[in-house]
Structure formats: structure tokens, C-alpha cells
Amino acid sequence: MRNQGLGSWPARRARMTPDRVALSCRGRDLTYRDLRERTYRLARALGGLGVGRGDRVAFLGPNSPALVETFFAAGLLGAVFVPLNTRLATPELRFILEDADAAVLLLGEGRDGDGLPGRHVPAAAYEDLLASGSPEPIDEPVSQDDVCLIMYTSGTTGRPKGAMLTHANLTWNAVNLLVDVPFAHDEVTLISAPLFHIAALAQTLVPTVLKGGRAILEPSFDVDRTFDLIERERVTVMFGVPSMFGFLARSPRWAGADLSSLRHLLCGGAPVPLPLIRTYQERGLTFLQGYGMTETAPGALFLAAEHSVDKAGSAGVPCFFSDVRLVTPEGADAGPGEPGEVYVHGPNVMPGYWRRPEETAKVLSPDGWFRSGDVGVADEDGYVRISDRINDVIISGGENIYPAEVESVLYGHPAVAECAVIGVPDDRWGEVGKALVILRPGATADADELLKYLEGRVARFKIPKYLEFVPELPKNAAGKLLKSPLRKLYGS
Amino acid sequence: MRNQGLGSWPARRARMTPDRVALSCRGRDLTYRDLRERTYRLARALGGLGVGRGDRVAFLGPNSPALVETFFAAGLLGAVFVPLNTRLATPELRFILEDADAAVLLLGEGRDGDGLPGRHVPAAAYEDLLASGSPEPIDEPVSQDDVCLIMYTSGTTGRPKGAMLTHANLTWNAVNLLVDVPFAHDEVTLISAPLFHIAALAQTLVPTVLKGGRAILEPSFDVDRTFDLIERERVTVMFGVPSMFGFLARSPRWAGADLSSLRHLLCGGAPVPLPLIRTYQERGLTFLQGYGMTETAPGALFLAAEHSVDKAGSAGVPCFFSDVRLVTPEGADAGPGEPGEVYVHGPNVMPGYWRRPEETAKVLSPDGWFRSGDVGVADEDGYVRISDRINDVIISGGENIYPAEVESVLYGHPAVAECAVIGVPDDRWGEVGKALVILRPGATADADELLKYLEGRVARFKIPKYLEFVPELPKNAAGKLLKSPLRKLYGS
Numbered sequence: 001m002r003n004q005g006l007g008s009w010p011a012r013r014a015r016m017t018p019d020r021v022a023l024s025c026r027g028r029d030l031t032y033r034d035l036r037e038r039t040y041r042l043a044r045a046l047g048g049l050g051v052g053r054g055d056r057v058a059f060l061g062p063n064s065p066a067l068v069e070t071f072f073a074a075g076l077l078g079a080v081f082v083p084l085n086t087r088l089a090t091p092e093l094r095f096i097l098e099d100a101d102a103a104v105l106l107l108g109e110g111r112d113g114d115g116l117p118g119r120h121v122p123a124a125a126y127e128d129l130l131a132s133g134s135p136e137p138i139d140e141p142v143s144q145d146d147v148c149l150i151m152y153t154s155g156t157t158g159r160p161k162g163a164m165l166t167h168a169n170l171t172w173n174a175v176n177l178l179v180d181v182p183f184a185h186d187e188v189t190l191i192s193a194p195l196f197h198i199a200a201l202a203q204t205l206v207p208t209v210l211k212g213g214r215a216i217l218e219p220s221f222d223v224d225r226t227f228d229l230i231e232r233e234r235v236t237v238m239f240g241v242p243s244m245f246g247f248l249a250r251s252p253r254w255a256g257a258d259l260s261s262l263r264h265l266l267c268g269g270a271p272v273p274l275p276l277i278r279t280y281q282e283r284g285l286t287f288l289q290g291y292g293m294t295e296t297a298p299g300a301l302f303l304a305a306e307h308s309v310d311k312a313g314s315a316g317v318p319c320f321f322s323d324v325r326l327v328t329p330e331g332a333d334a335g336p337g338e339p340g341e342v343y344v345h346g347p348n349v350m351p352g353y354w355r356r357p358e359e360t361a362k363v364l365s366p367d368g369w370f371r372s373g374d375v376g377v378a379d380e381d382g383y384v385r386i387s388d389r390i391n392d393v394i395i396s397g398g399e400n401i402y403p404a405e406v407e408s409v410l411y412g413h414p415a416v417a418e419c420a421v422i423g424v425p426d427d428r429w430g431e432v433g434k435a436l437v438i439l440r441p442g443a444t445a446d447a448d449e450l451l452k453y454l455e456g457r458v459a460r461f462k463i464p465k466y467l468e469f470v471p472e473l474p475k476n477a478a479g480k481l482l483k484s485p486l487r488k489l490y491g492s
Numbered sequence: 493m494r495n496q497g498l499g500s501w502p503a504r505r506a507r508m509t510p511d512r513v514a515l516s517c518r519g520r521d522l523t524y525r526d527l528r529e530r531t532y533r534l535a536r537a538l539g540g541l542g543v544g545r546g547d548r549v550a551f552l553g554p555n556s557p558a559l560v561e562t563f564f565a566a567g568l569l570g571a572v573f574v575p576l577n578t579r580l581a582t583p584e585l586r587f588i589l590e591d592a593d594a595a596v597l598l599l600g601e602g603r604d605g606d607g608l609p610g611r612h613v614p615a616a617a618y619e620d621l622l623a624s625g626s627p628e629p630i631d632e633p634v635s636q637d638d639v640c641l642i643m644y645t646s647g648t649t650g651r652p653k654g655a656m657l658t659h660a661n662l663t664w665n666a667v668n669l670l671v672d673v674p675f676a677h678d679e680v681t682l683i684s685a686p687l688f689h690i691a692a693l694a695q696t697l698v699p700t701v702l703k704g705g706r707a708i709l710e711p712s713f714d715v716d717r718t719f720d721l722i723e724r725e726r727v728t729v730m731f732g733v734p735s736m737f738g739f740l741a742r743s744p745r746w747a748g749a750d751l752s753s754l755r756h757l758l759c760g761g762a763p764v765p766l767p768l769i770r771t772y773q774e775r776g777l778t779f780l781q782g783y784g785m786t787e788t789a790p791g792a793l794f795l796a797a798e799h800s801v802d803k804a805g806s807a808g809v810p811c812f813f814s815d816v817r818l819v820t821p822e823g824a825d826a827g828p829g830e831p832g833e834v835y836v837h838g839p840n841v842m843p844g845y846w847r848r849p850e851e852t853a854k855v856l857s858p859d860g861w862f863r864s865g866d867v868g869v870a871d872e873d874g875y876v877r878i879s880d881r882i883n884d885v886i887i888s889g890g891e892n893i894y895p896a897e898v899e900s901v902l903y904g905h906p907a908v909a910e911c912a913v914i915g916v917p918d919d920r921w922g923e924v925g926k927a928l929v930i931l932r933p934g935a936t937a938d939a940d941e942l943l944k945y946l947e948g949r950v951a952r953f954k955i956p957k958y959l960e961f962v963p964e965l966p967k968n969a970a971g972k973l974l975k976s977p978l979r980k981l982y983g984s
């Protein structure tokens with residue numbers, strides 16, 4: 001095939017295992033043969049709407065076959081898949097769609113496109129659109145180095161930027177995973193984490209399709225439903241953030257559940273707390289942990305199951321085909337025990353941010369090292385513990401919250417003179433946001449009013465759980481807010 | 493690391509699994525930490541001998557840690573490993589060493605360098621050489637597209653030519669294998685097929701190291717020793733040609749042997765006969781078969797275990813990241829049931845033959861399709877059966893014998909007017925050679941004399957088992973020998 005990218009994968013799998021089930025969703029099964037035919041049809045139909053090489057195809061909706069098919073169909077055309085976070089508020093979605101300059105937006109179940117720019121395909125029209133395309137094979141010349149995907153991530157700037165990921169980036173991440181995890185051809189992978197995040201897409205869907213396994217797509221995470229599926233479908237692979245695994249372990253069903261089918265529990269977003277590791281270990285289950293980010297597609301560090309206890313709290317060692325440096329403020333390699341900023345290199349590192357050459361230059365060196373903005377410390381064996389986040393990101397239930405983004409919206413309220421958002425520990429979500437606010441002289445506003453102001457302006461998950469009025473906020477000589485003392489003062 | 497090639501693999505593995513055993517040979521174990529240190533030392537010592545980027549480093553000897561270390565050490569320097577077939581006669585080895593222009597020749601146990609050109613490192617001097625090098629890490633900038641290996645293969649020309657394989661070629665072949673075979677991290681791989689052939693090197697050693705398994709290196713294949721090792725070392729992976737697996741099944745030890753540790757039996761070189769498949773199946777063992785060649789590093793087609801019976805005799809479907817076309821003499825794609833020449837495309841296809849641009853142009857199209865010279869027929873499901881070999885190659889016990897090479901030497905005998913070498917079926921070896929000779933008018937020579945003439949001039953395995961005097965040899969209008977009618981007349 002001339003198509004060397006992920007768009008060709010349904011066809012590559014179908015020549016090997018046409019009759020195996022590729023996707024299951026709400027009782028509906030699609031084989032690899034079905035997936036090949038449906039992605040050909042969808043690609044031809046999208047082509048009929050004018051989508052061509054390099055064009056952006058956006059998708060807004062929960063996990064579904066339509067999302068997966070759009071991902072592969074875009075790849076068939078050499079187009080770029082742009083999955084949108086369903087939790088974002090309309091102004092946030094509008095910004096991303098305009099920034100990505102999407103040719104078309106496909107809407108999943110339960111979503112409408114009100115207030116969103118460009119051409120829409122409503123969920124109800126999806127099957128008709130697909131049926132309108134011919135199932136004739138498409139074989140566009142797509143290279144591994146073509147961009148496959150743009151995923152938006154926020155940052156210190158307060159504005160989301162699109163991390164471009166190539167077919168090679170996603171492929172090498174999957175290869176790194178196959179080196180570390182003995183994925184079999186008969187995996188049954190439960191995907192209830194959202195596919196608009198890199199972890200679910202790249203650590204579960206992509207490797208499952210590569211091996212010819214079966215992906216069960218769930219629109220959201222639900223404890224009872226998860227137990228039902230594990231027992232009934234004999235799930236072998238799950239991905240989740242620590243809070244998801246915590247909900248399962250605290251459920252009344254935990255003790256009696258048949259978990260014997262589970263082989264690989266992939267966990268990311270934050271280190272799994274040791275008590276949770278032990279709770280699962282008592283059931284014969286170990287976590288595969290790691291560290292990564294959208295820009296590295298995502299795996300940078302990996303902690304093998306055999307070290308989940310003796311290296312608990314660590315994110316592991318570099319993935320096989322990737323490299324990680326810990327760099328001191330002076331630009332030297334940090335020694336064991338010494339903190340350094342985490343730099344990542346390898347075939348999984350993005351080529352840059354979409355139409356943001358300056359932002360790209362800030363994080364990507366000419367020789368391909370990506371600056372993560374996080375701080376890590378390696379032990380004598382090279383196992384890296386992530387100790388601090390330079391960008392102050394808050395990770396809450398697997399979602400990244402960038403304080404600068406929330407702060408910039410809060411500043412829009414007339415009563416706010418100064419504000420800062422920090423993360424505070426939370427038993428359920430790992431962390432939640434806490435806003436610290438100085439009111440303008442003479443202004444009056446209570447916490448509820450300010451939090452309510454954020455509704456509809458930022459995604460619900462970004463709204464701080466707590467808001468406290470404070471007399472002052474510590475700053476450095478240049479007037480820059482100092483988050484670290486703030487976390488010491490208010491972060492409990 | 494700046495080294496993106498296989499030279500970096502011992503270090504990449506050692507950061508993950510330093511204490512696992514990488515290589516076992518004659519009771520000696522080397523861990524990945526050892527392998528990393530020893531390859532650094534050897535690379536530095538070879539550098540001290542003047543070996544640098546792009547230089548060829550030859551190795552002549554049986555499977556051993558020294559062979560594997562030389563392979564990785566060459567990769568650390570950006571140099572090119574040239575493993576030599578120990579079965580070749582001195583004139584054949586001399587030709588290859590001169591053609592490769594090797595900077596140094598390392599000699600394995602039991603080999604001397606008499607009659608061979610260039611600088612030699614005798615086996616007895618190997619450990620001293622290695623100890624003379626510092627264990628300080630080396631990190632040369634080596635790209636995936638740099639040449640890693642030159643393996644010599646003969647052909648219709650009668651002269652061996654060096655197939656260049658890049659780090660990417662070997663890596664992607666291993667990735668294709670991981671997609672098809674659930675290699676675990678704890679594989680114990682028995683390597684008794686010679687590592688100077690692509691199959692043992694690329695299908696067993698490279699994937700075993702990639703996953704962090706343990707490779708048991710045997711200098712040769714021996715039935716009793718194989719059973720001993722399987723039982724004592726709990727071997728999980730074996731590669732062999734069908735004749736090796738046949739020897740095991742016919743051994744008196746077969747019935748009583750404990751084969752419970754075996755997981756993956758990789759078999760290449762020729763299709764496994766159905767009776768042998770069934771014999772193994774009775775013991776719960778299935779073969780993983782395929783089709784490939786040195787130039788494709790080697791995997792092109794793969795037959796999954798689940799289809800070893802219903803598709804017996806077939807070589808399978810294209811490997812995941814590779815493509816195969818069957819091309820008719822008119823240049824069209826052959827339909828199901830129609831024979832066509834096997835063309836291979838993918839990241840595993842060599843960039844060309846060493847210093848043979850004309851030979852390269854004959855087999856490699858500008859868009860990267862490699863012409864195998866073999867003929868295949870696909871069934872309705874796309875499973876390809878190799879039906880004929882355009883190049884008339886004889887495959888005997890896993891070694892390729894190119895008739896033109898043997899014929900050209902036979903023509904050197906004064907009594908030979910015309911000759912042809914064909915393959916005839918053989919229970920033990922799959923095929924053996926048979927020479928058909930027309931004597932010059934008035935000349936006298938018997939079969940023994942002519943076969944004896946070949947000794948020392950070609951490798952022993954290339955000497956025909958049979959020699960028959962014939963009155964004439966069928967030719968086409970252009971005077972070219974027609975092997976197909978010859979095989980019909982004499983090939984039993």
C-alpha cells in the first residue's frame with residue numbers, strides 16, 4: 001500500500017484477521033472486515049464533502065465506533081483528525097475549531113453544534129453519510145511522517161494549542177508499549193477513558209488494533225458497568241487514572257467481582273498510591289504505570305509490573321525507543337537524587353504545535369528534545385519520580401487543568417483584583433483546584449458568585465472546588481506569582 | 493541517546509532490565525548489564541584498531557557471545573557488521589572479504605584465518621582485545637537509516653552479493669514479528685540455527701533482545717543437545733528449518749521428551765509438511781511459518797499459528813507493516829489462483845546491494861518494491877503459496893544453493909562441456925542438488941571425480957548429492973537452459 005500511516009491499519013488487520021471483532025459498543029460488534037469497509041466508505045464520503053490531504057476533521061462526542069472510524073478515515077485521506085474534549089465549554093470549543101480551521105465537524109451522540117463554527121455532520125446523519133460513500137479501497141500516498149492527529153492541550157499561556165502528532169509518533173508509541181507489555185492477539189480492551197485524550201487513544205485503542213484485539217467502547221466511566229463488562233466480556237486490558245481504579249476498589253462489588261480475566265491494568269495521569277497498589281495486588285493484579293504527555297504521544301517513562309511495589313511512586317525508566325534527560329537549570333544532566341526538568345527525545349515526540357512556531361520553539365530544541373515543564377528526580381537505578389510541575393498544572397481525575405487558563409477568565413470578573421489557582425489534594429480526584437482571590441477595593445462578591453461566573457466560560461472540570469479570599473499573593477521581584485509558597489500556605 | 497540504531501539496544505535494555513540474562517552459551521551467562529559493558533569495551537577496542545563509521549567488521553565463527561557482541565559493537569560505532577557463513581570454502585570467503593573491503597575480521601572458536609585477507613583477531617585474542625577497551629559509554633549519532641549489516645547472498649550471477657540492511661530494516665522486521673507473535677519478556681530462545689543467516693539473527697536474536705529475553709546460543713544443531721536444552725533450560729522459543737524439526741520428531745527421545753515449556757516454534761526456509769505439522773500438533777505445538785529472504789530482513793509473509801493446518805503449505809499473508817504484490821509477466825496484479833512474481837514493499841526492504849548499483853536496479857524499483865524472483869499464488873483469502881522460484885534456487889536444510897554458482901565452478905573442469913544443477917526432493921534436507929553433465933567429446937570423467945573437483949572450491953553444502961551424465965540439456969531459442977523440463981525429467 002502507498003498508505004504507510006494509521007489509515008491503512010483497518011485494511012492491514014483485515015487481510016490478517018478479517019473475522020475477529022475490532023470494536024464493540026452497546027451490544028454492536030464490528031469485525032475488522034466491517035471496520036475496513038466502513039472506513040473506506042466514510043473516507044470517500046468525507047472526500048465528497050471536500051475533505052482532502054492535510055485538512056482537519058474534527059469530532060465532538062463520546063467514545064463510539066463513529067469516533068474511531070473518523071480517526072481512521074481521516075488517515076486514509078491523509079487528513080488530520082481533531083478530537084474535541086466533550087467537557088469543554090462552548091467558547092473553548094469555538095476557539096479550538098477556529099484555530100484548527102476544521103473542514104468539517106462530526107457530532108457524536110447527544111451533542112449538537114450550537115454556537116460552533118463550520119460545517120457539521122449531526123450524529124443522526126452519520127450512518128447515511130457513511131452509506132453514501134463507496135466501499136472501494138482507497139490508497140493515498142501517506143507517509144509515516146505526515147500529521148495524523150491534532151490534540152489540543154492548554155498551558156501556561158492560558159490558550160489551548162494543538163499538538164500535532166504524526167503517524168510515526170503514534171506507531172512508535174505503540175511499539176514502545178509492545179516492547180514493555182506482552183499484548184496478545186486476543187486482548188479485550190475496555191476503553192471507558194475518553195478517546196479525545198491521548199492516553200486512551202494511543203495506549204489502548206491503537207495497540208489493540210495493531211494486535212488485532214477487541215476494543216469495547218464505553219461513552220463514560222461507570223463503576224457498576226465496569227464490573228459488568230469485566231465479568232461478562234472477560235476484559236483483559238483496562239486503562240484508567242488512579243481515581244478510576246480507586247472507585248472500583250471502594251465499590252461494594254469489589255470483593256465479589258470475578259476479575260480473573262484481567263491481564264494488564266494501564267494507569268497514568270498520576271502515580272498510583274501504594275495502598276491502592278496493595279489492594280489490587282491482593283487480587284493478583286499489578287499496575288503498569290508510566291509518565292507522558294500529549295506532545296510525546298504519550299509514553300516517555302514506563303514502570304514495569306515487576307517494579308510496581310519496590311519502585312512505587314516512580315514513573316519508571318525511559319521507554320525502549322525513547323530517551324529522557326533530567327536537566328538542571330544550568331543545562332547539565334542531573335545526577336541521582338538531583339532534580340532536573342524532564343526532557344524527552346524519540347520517534348514519539350511531536351513535530352510541533354499547529355501554527356504556533358514560537359510556542360514550538362519554546363519546548364522543542366533543534367535536535368528534537370522536548371521540554372516537558374515537569375521536574376523529575378532519578379534514583380540510583382535510573383527510576384524517575386516526577387517531583388514538581390514547572391507549569392503548575394493540576395491533574396484532576398485524569399484531566400489537566402492549567403491554572404493560567406482559569407485565572408485569565410476569573411480576571412474578567414469586575415470584582416477580582418488578583419487571583420491564583422492551585423491544586424489541593426483530593427481523595428477522589430487526586431487533586432482539585434482551589435482559587436485564591438484578592439477583591440478590588442470596595443468590591444463585594446462571594447465565592448459562589450465568582451465560581452458561578454466561570455460556568456459556561458470554562459469546562460466544568462476546570463472550575464475550582466474551593467475559593468478563598470486572601471489578603472495578598474506572594475510574588476517574586478519581577479511581579480510573577482510564586483505558586484510554590486502559595487501551595488504551602490493554602491494547599492491543604 | 494544519539495544512537496538510534498541497534499548498537500544502542502544493549503544500553504536500552506540495561507536501563508530497563510540490567511540483571512536479566514541476555515545470552516547463555518556453554519554454561520556461561522551474560523546479563524544485559526554485562527552485554528552493555530562488553531559491547532562498549534569491544535566498540536572502543538575496535539575503534540582503537542581504526543574501525544570507524546561505515547567501516548565493515550567481519551565475523552567468521554559459530555554462534556557465540558563474541559558474534560553477538562561484535563554485531564552490537566559495530567552498531568555502536570556506526571560500523572557495518574558482516575557475518576560470514578562458516579560453511580563456505582576459502583576461495584568463497586576470500587571473495588566476500590575482498591568485496592566487503594572489511595577493516596577487520598574477528599575469528600570465532602575453531603577458525604583460523606589462513607588464506608583470508610586483511611587484519612584478523614583470532615578467537616584466543618578476543619577477550620584480551622575486549623578487556624583493552626574502556627567500558628565508558630559510547631553514543632555516536634547513528635540513524636535508523638544507516639546500514640547495520642551486510643549479508644552475502646548468491647544469485648543467478650554466480651557471485652555472492654552483499655545485501656545491505658539498515659537498523660530500520662531489522663527493527664521493523666522485529667516489530668512485524670511482535671505484531672504477529674506474543675513474545676513475552678521472559679522468553680528463553682534457543683538459537684542453534686546459524687546467526688550468519690538472516691532468519692536466526694533477525695527472527696530470534698533481535699526480537700529476544702528487544703523484549704529482554706534470554707538467548708541460548710548453540711554453535712550447531714544437535715538433536716540430543718536440543719532435547720537436553722529444552723528440558724533443562726525450559727526453552728520457550730525455537731527457530732528452525734523444517735528438516736531440523738523433522739530430526740527432532742524422528743528421534744527416539746521425541747516420545748518421552750518434556751516439551752511443555754515451548755511456546756513459539758518459528759519455522760522458515762520451506763513450508764512445513766502437513767504430517768510434521770500434525771506430529772507436533774499432537775504434542776500441543778503449532779508452527780509459526782512465513783516467507784522471506786535476506787533482502788527483506790527477512791519477513792514478508794507470515795502464517796499465524798491458528799491457520800497452520802487449514803492453510804498448510806501456504807506462506808501466509810503480508811506482515812503488518814509490509815506489503816506483497818503478485819505480479820504477472822505483463823506487470824498486472826495476479827488474481828486469486830493466478831501465479832505472479834512475489835514483490836515486497838515495506839520498511840524491512842533493503843536499500844540495495846553493497847557496491848552493486850546494477851544488481852540493485854534489477855531487483856528494486858524506484859518506489860521501493862523488491863522483486864523476489866519467486867512465484868506465488870494467492871487463494872481467495874489472500875494466503876500466498878510459493879509455487880516456483882524464478883532463480884532456480886535450491887533450499888537444502890535451510891541453506892540456499894544457487895545452481896549458477898555451482899555450475900560456473902563445474903565448467904572449470906576440463907571434461908565438462910555443459911552442465912546444469914537442479915534440486916531434487918530429499919526426506920532429510922527438503923531438497924538436495926543434482927548435477928546433470930554432458931562430457932566433452934572424447935573426455936572421460938566419472939561422477940566421483942567431478943564432485944571431488946568441487947571440494948574446497950564451493951562450500952560442502954553446495955556440492956550436489958547426485959551427478960548424472962546426460963545426452964542433452966533442453967534450451968530455449970536463445971540458448972538459455974530450461975530448468976523446468978529438466979526437473980520434470982530428472983528431478984525425482
